[in-house]
Amino acid sequence: MVQLYDLVIIGGGPGGIGAAVEAKALGLQNILMIEKGENHSQTIRKFYKDNKRVDKNYKGQEIELKGTIDFRDGTKESTLNYFDSLLDKGEIDTAFNSEVESITKENGQFYVVTSKAGYRAKNVIVAIGTMGKPNKPDYTLPISLKERINFNLDKCSQKEKLLIVGGGNSAVEYAIELSKTNNVTLNYRRETFSRLNDINLTLINEYNGQEKLRLRLGMDIVSIENENGLVKVNFTDGYYTIYDRVIYAIGGTTPVDFLKKCGITFDAEGKPEFDEHYETKTKGLYLAGDIAVKSGGSIAIALNHAHDIVTHILTSSHM
Ligand SMILES: Cc1cc2nc3c(=O)[nH]c(=O)nc-3n(C[C@H](O)[C@H](O)[C@H](O)COP(=O)(O)OP(=O)(O)OC[C@H]3O[C@@H](n4cnc5c(N)ncnc54)[C@H](O)[C@@H]3O)c2cc1C
Structure with missing residues (x-):
């Protein structure tokens, strides 16, 4: 029988790492973080230049962190090192090189299917960002x-x-x-x-x-x-x-097709729908990070989403 996780997190960027670390800190033991790249934080690795300055209050957005993660101004390298240490210290179970292809819910449980395996979960957080699909210009590129x-x-x-x-x-x-x-x-x-x-x-x-x-x-x-x-x-x-x-460098797009396949609904402006706890219409299925902001996400915003979601999971009936 496939193991039943309390929480499966999809995406190993700041939103996903934040969720895993907060979940452990708040007492959830049975969690898994699934990431399609060979390591966590693919957006930071691929899109930040080496030695890039990383601002906590990115684009001037003043954010007060709510959870246990003490994220500060730094560089690309110091941020990646900090996330490494958080994952190590939290002894977070990870599945790298695993792209999630679908999430379905049957009989009160989620089935998360990757390119390699299937997992069962009571709760799922989708934190896949928007940079997997960078925006492209309208004209044809040879x-x-x-x-x-x-x-x-x-x-x-x-x-x-x-x-x-x-x-x-x-x-x-x-x-x-x-x-x-x-x-x-x-x-x-x-x-x-x-x-x-x-x-x-x-x-x-x-x-x-x-x-x-x-x-x-x-x-x-x-x-x-x-x-x-x-x-x-x-x-x-x-x-x-x-x-x-x-x-x-013209931004990224919400991966609409993937989210629709997972049963996530969209509003008239084409934005994914979720409530004040970041929970979608499917109970126990949450969105965190860049896919859960209208525009202009940041690492600190993603970390705060993660904290709010984990707190909600622990106080809701999905456990
Ligand atoms: C060039 C650049 C500079 C930036 N500078 C700053 C800054 O200085 N300070 C700041 O706070 N913010 C900065 N940002 C914004 C910040 O990087 C994002 O807001 C933040 O990374 C969002 O985190 P996230 O977890 O939502 O998504 P991401 O960081 O995009 O992480 C999503 C992860 O999910 C994985 N994934 C995607 N699809 C799947 C799938 N189907 N299955 C499994 N895994 C999947 C991806 O590989 C990726 O690792 C910058 C962004 C860019 C592009």
Whole structure:
């Protein structure tokens, strides 16, 4: 008989880790965290540049942490190390390299099916984030340029002519960091940056002022072509430029199909539905982290969701 867990957590990012750690701290023993990557925190590993500053009050959102986790300002590396230590200390049961494919509920129990195994649970928290499916532009991207058109920093090297596309903190942080070892242009379709935190705004103006990078603002991309294996980018002003690599940093999308398959309902604006305890219409099935915010999630927000959900599980009738 497959073991029945008190709690199965899907996704090993801040929301998932927070839920596992809080659950242990508040007395739940029988829990499992399932993560599709080979280690926890795939969004931080893949989308944060090395040595990136990690702000607790991300984008100026002041958050007071509610649970036992003492998350503070740091770097990509210190944050990953801290999460490692939390998982070790909590002796959290984990299943890595396991992508959850479906969640169903029958006779009061959940069945969680991954690419490798099936699990039974009394409660399930879905904390899969939105970066598994990065946003893509409307125009067609030539398949032949697959290696040179990227949505994270995995393939970046040095001394390349790079175009970063986007106007948020991620795009600006990528541009600043990569300009230290590459020739970087940052393209944003609007004339000014309106969503940046103060530090990034100051830095990008400083780097632009000192010509450490180039800004191409108020301009969109019309199309992309393959020019002798390099990326030819045609802009709305009628000019084109050829780059070694183009990196899109234009956010991510809620994995709607997966959530619908798990029985989660959506409101008129296309956002997943849940109540004030982050519980969906299926009792015992919760959403945490970036998939449970309208816009602009953060590590601290995900940790607080986790704490609220675990507290609710312990006081509800699902145990
Ligand atoms: C470039 C960048 C910089 C940022 N900087 C900061 C910052 O400085 N400070 C801050 O507070 N926030 C920052 N954020 C935001 C922060 O990273 C997110 O708000 C936070 O990671 C959300 O946590 P989460 O657990 O909801 O999702 P994620 O961190 O996205 O974790 C989801 C996890 O679920 C896994 N997963 C997905 N689908 C499945 C599946 N079907 N089965 C199993 N596992 C699955 C993924 O592999 C992933 O590991 C930044 C984001 C980006 C992109």
